[in-house]
Amino acid sequence: xxxxxxxxxxxxxxxxxxxxxxxxxxxxxxxxxxxxxxxxxxxxxxxxxxxxxxxxxxxxxxxxxxxxxxxxxxxxxxxxxxxxxxxxxxxxxxxxxxxxxxxxxxxxxxxxxxxxxxxxxxxxxxxxxxxxxxxxxxxxxxxxxxxxxxxxxxxxxxxxxxxxxxxxxxxxxxxxxxxxxxxxxxxxxxxxxxxxxxxxxxxxxxxxxxxxxxxxxxxxxxxxxxxxxxxxxxxxxxxxxxxxxxxxxxxxxxxxxxxxxxxxxxxxxxxxxxxxxxxxxxxxxxxxxxxxxxxxxxxxxxxxxxxxxxxxxxxxxxxxxxxxxxxxxxxxxxxxxxxxxxxxxxxxxxxxxxxxxxxxxxxxxxxxxxxxxxxxxxxxxxxxxxxxxxxxxxxxxxxxxxxxxxxxxxxxxxxxxxxxxxxxxxxxxxxxxxxxxxxxxxxxxxxxxxxxxxxxxxxxxxxxxxxxxxxxxxxxxxxxxxxxxxxxxxxxxxxxxxxxxxxxxxxxxxxxxxxxxxxxxxxxxxxxxxxxxxxxxxxxxxxxxxxxxxxxxx
Amino acid sequence: xxxxxxxxxxxxxxxxxxxxxxxxxxxxxxxxxxxxxxxxxxxxxxxxxxxxxxxxxxxxxxxxxxxxxxxxxxxxxxxxxxxxxxxxxxxxxxxxxxxxxxxxxxxxxxxxxxxxxxxxxxxxxxxxxxxxxxxxxxxxxxxxxxxxxxxxxxxxxxxxxxxxxxxxxxxxxxxxxxxxxxxxxxxxxxxxxxxxxxxxxxxxxxxxxxxxxxxxxxxxxxxxxxxxxxxxxxxxxxxxxxxxxxxxxxxxxxxxxxxxxxxxxxxxxxxxxxxxxxxxxxxxxxxxxxxxxxxxxxxxx
Numbered sequence: 001x002x003x004x005x006x007x008x009x010x011x012x013x014x015x016x017x018x019x020x021x022x023x024x025x026x027x028x029x030x031x032x033x034x035x036x037x038x039x040x041x042x043x044x045x046x047x048x049x050x051x052x053x054x055x056x057x058x059x060x061x062x063x064x065x066x067x068x069x070x071x072x073x074x075x076x077x078x079x080x081x082x083x084x085x086x087x088x089x090x091x092x093x094x095x096x097x098x099x100x101x102x103x104x105x106x107x108x109x110x111x112x113x114x115x116x117x118x119x120x121x122x123x124x125x126x127x128x129x130x131x132x133x134x135x136x137x138x139x140x141x142x143x144x145x146x147x148x149x150x151x152x153x154x155x156x157x158x159x160x161x162x163x164x165x166x167x168x169x170x171x172x173x174x175x176x177x178x179x180x181x182x183x184x185x186x187x188x189x190x191x192x193x194x195x196x197x198x199x200x201x202x203x204x205x206x207x208x209x210x211x212x213x214x215x216x217x218x219x220x221x222x223x224x225x226x227x228x229x230x231x232x233x234x235x236x237x238x239x240x241x242x243x244x245x246x247x248x249x250x251x252x253x254x255x256x257x258x259x260x261x262x263x264x265x266x267x268x269x270x271x272x273x274x275x276x277x278x279x280x281x282x283x284x285x286x287x288x289x290x291x292x293x294x295x296x297x298x299x300x301x302x303x304x305x306x307x308x309x310x311x312x313x314x315x316x317x318x319x320x321x322x323x324x325x326x327x328x329x330x331x332x333x334x335x336x337x338x339x340x341x342x343x344x345x346x347x348x349x350x351x352x353x354x355x356x357x358x359x360x361x362x363x364x365x366x367x368x369x370x371x372x373x374x375x376x377x378x379x380x381x382x383x384x385x386x387x388x389x390x391x392x393x394x395x396x397x398x399x400x401x402x403x404x405x406x407x408x409x410x411x412x413x414x415x416x417x418x419x420x421x422x423x424x425x426x427x428x429x430x431x432x433x434x435x436x437x438x439x440x441x442x443x444x445x446x447x448x449x450x451x452x453x454x455x456x457x458x459x460x461x462x463x464x465x466x467x468x469x470x471x472x473x474x475x476x477x478x479x480x481x482x483x484x485x486x487x488x489x490x491x492x493x494x495x496x497x498x499x500x501x502x503x504x505x506x507x508x509x510x511x512x513x514x515x516x517x518x519x520x521x522x523x524x525x526x527x528x529x530x531x532x533x534x535x536x537x538x539x540x541x542x543x544x545x546x547x548x549x550x551x552x553x554x
Numbered sequence: 555x556x557x558x559x560x561x562x563x564x565x566x567x568x569x570x571x572x573x574x575x576x577x578x579x580x581x582x583x584x585x586x587x588x589x590x591x592x593x594x595x596x597x598x599x600x601x602x603x604x605x606x607x608x609x610x611x612x613x614x615x616x617x618x619x620x621x622x623x624x625x626x627x628x629x630x631x632x633x634x635x636x637x638x639x640x641x642x643x644x645x646x647x648x649x650x651x652x653x654x655x656x657x658x659x660x661x662x663x664x665x666x667x668x669x670x671x672x673x674x675x676x677x678x679x680x681x682x683x684x685x686x687x688x689x690x691x692x693x694x695x696x697x698x699x700x701x702x703x704x705x706x707x708x709x710x711x712x713x714x715x716x717x718x719x720x721x722x723x724x725x726x727x728x729x730x731x732x733x734x735x736x737x738x739x740x741x742x743x744x745x746x747x748x749x750x751x752x753x754x755x756x757x758x759x760x761x762x763x764x765x766x767x768x769x770x771x772x773x774x775x776x777x778x779x780x781x782x783x784x785x786x787x788x789x790x791x792x793x794x795x796x797x798x799x800x801x802x803x804x805x806x807x808x809x810x811x812x813x814x815x816x817x818x819x820x821x822x823x824x825x826x827x828x829x830x831x832x833x834x835x836x837x838x839x840x841x842x843x844x845x846x847x848x849x850x851x852x853x854x855x
Contacts, residue, residue: 286651286654289651289652289654289655289658290658291658295655299646390642390644391638391640392642392643392644393608394603394636394638395638395642395643396659397606397608397631398634398636398638399656399660400632400659400660401631401659402627402628550608550609552599552603
């Protein structure tokens with residue numbers, strides 16, 4: 001039984017691991033190729049704190065830089081995301097699919113199933129890390145780059161253990177609640193917050209030590225690629241993972257299993273209480289099912305609120321006092337650095353001595369597109385493919401509404417929600433600028449927020465289009481995320497290599513920050529290009545969805 | 555029952571190289587209840603999904619109420635009630651929210667009619683659909699199909715999960731709306747249900763329509779079991795050669811016949827030769843006809 005559950009759990013997921021590693025390998029190849037022809041002397045002048053924030057090891061060469069940028073962000077996030085997805089699905093996923101009952105109808109205990117699933121997750125991530133290690137050597141030998149003293153194995157090991165921490169977090173939440181969405185949301189949220197905190201806290205006076213409170217700190221702050229495995233840090237991450245694993249073990253054995261049932265939300269409680277029923281019904285009852293787009297909007301409220309608040313509060317308003325508290329000498333130093341250094345932070349200007357440069361690196365470069373894309377890709381992927389996976393599309397289309405109208409209304413929600421997160425970013429950064437007396441141009445903040453919104457919507461539309469073509473929610477969601485990561489990397493390395501400038505124009509990210517809109521204002525041409533891509537993707541979705549057979553199941 | 559409501563002509567659907575439906579020709583009249591029978595994987599759901607424009611035919615055409623099912627699918631759906639097979643709905647919505655959603659999309663739904671249907675089926679509309687048992691979820695699905703008083707009802711295994719009492723009420727509802735002119739296309743495995751409500755049945759196998767016949771005709775052709783109680787022991791061989799007798803077995807004064815001929819002839823012959831105490835005939839039900847049909851097909855195949 002243990003072997004069977006283990007085998008099935010592993011086979012269900014091995015493709016994801018292979019795709020992730022192959023993609024990362026190709027990205028690594030590109031990054032190394034670019035860095036090979038790049039003057040690397042400047043990196044040695046960087047202050048240690050800044051280098052850490054950028055994920056670059058000391059004394060790095062082409063391979064080191066390639067590995068540095070790739071492992072520190074793309075690799076760690078991809079493997080972490082994979083682990084979260086596996087962890088959240090392991091117990092809570094079986095409950096959501098209604099298969100846990102039949103699985104446990106066999107003469108084996110919950111403990112056995114849990115352990116088998118945990119071992120499968122560890123094995124998959126371990127295989128992923130080992131393959132990534134191998135892919136790094138393969139890329140280096142292909143490009144004739146000498147890896148020298150670099151300890152790629154130690155870095156891969158750190159990366160795997162780091163990913164497992166978030167995987168076990170997701171598994172523990174899933175085991176206690178039986179809710180897959182909650183499990184992956186909490187784990188991914190902690191991962192992204194942790195990544196961000198560890199990136200920015202070392203730059204702030206007196207707050208450097210606070211970074212140690214975040215698990216991401218123990219991933220690569222010890223620079224394993226240079227210094228080898230830091231067993232202390234591995235002990236902390238591994239111990240944390242073991243503790244979370246044990247917590248989940250207790251959870252799954254203590255509670256009632258969920259059938260295919262759905263959770264009781266706060267709104268449900270309000271609707272069941274006679275005193276609040278009327279108000280709750282007005283907010284969440286008939287009103288939310290009055291139109292397709294309104295129903296779609298109500299399904300994604302939580303995501304919208306979290307993303308908007310994160311962009312408004314943390315990445316917008318709160319960055320102003322953080323900026324004011326930052327080490328001025330450190331910021332001054334960035335003024336003289338080659339701007340290409342900041343390519344991988346997504347920023348055009350790395351001059352953090354100006355508030356514009358700082359906000360570009362810390363807020364607009366990565367976080368704003370991520371926050372908007374989380375919402376737009378979720379809506380885009382669920383819009384069509386999600387209804388088909390849930391097998392409700394047939395019933396929906398039994399009503400006198402055309403496929404085009406269903407798609408149009410759902411797309412309208414995606415556009416509106418993307419715009420809301422974009423506006424929250426604009427409002428947060430503007431208020432931060434005013435409160436902190438940073439004096440940034442409100443119009444330019446608006447222009448940058450608008451471009452961020454358009455980029456986010458483009459990748460939401462990629463998810464929509466993939467769903468329209470294939471009817472598979474997995475293809476839609478993972479395809480859009482992979483496209484976003486791939487194009488982001490393309491834009492970043494295209495800025496480092498003149499030979500790739502032309503290719504870089506193929507990426508939607510090229511039309512986002514390349515013109516430095518926070519300093520220079522709205523590049524209307526770029527805005528137009530993004531709008532055209534967005535419209536083209538929506539039109540393609542309409543055509544594809546109208547032409548094909550609906551899937552009977554996901 | 556003269557106007558054709560559902561019409562298909564050489565309707566064909568292939569999934570890749572696999573033919574799921576081949577040259578289906580159907581004409582279903584207004585007010586008719588048409589039972590669509592066939593084993594698993596015969597092509598029943600493929601037919602229904604093609605009629606609903608969920609999937610597109612590889613060849614042939616279909617029309618409902620005189621409108622092409624693809625070209626005018628939206629217009630058609632104003633007049634249709636639909637229960638898909640293996641019904642799935644939005645788990646986070648209550649039954650009432652679900653019905654409100656579809657009522658909003660459809661328009662013209664009289665809510666008092668919804669409440670009447672709810673009471674007849676004993677449905678709970680205040681619970682989330684995801685928390686309902688499959689039978690109770692099915693009731694919500696049935697209400698949404700009936701609530702706009704459609705001209706055509708297309709239902710794929712609609713009785714799944716319903717208890718016998720609710721099934722009976724549902725059959726009553728079907729007969730009532732059919733009497734008012736609603737056409738019903740009913741795919742079902744519950745043969746007793748089809749037998750009770752359908753005017754005509756179509757039997758489909760391997761994607762091909764084998765036959766369409768009125769339920770009454772199908773029954774009259776069917777083999778009946780005739781049991782005769784005589785005053786004295788009778789040998790089974792005494793029935794050899796009587797037209798319509800397929801098989802005879804005897805046990806003392808009791809003889810059991812498999813018979814598909816004219817009852818009048820049988821009675822005449824039997825009463826001329828022997829003294830009869832009692833005679834009972836058991837009419838074959840649709841299930842036997844169906845099984846016989848398939849067994850014959852299997853043998854012939």
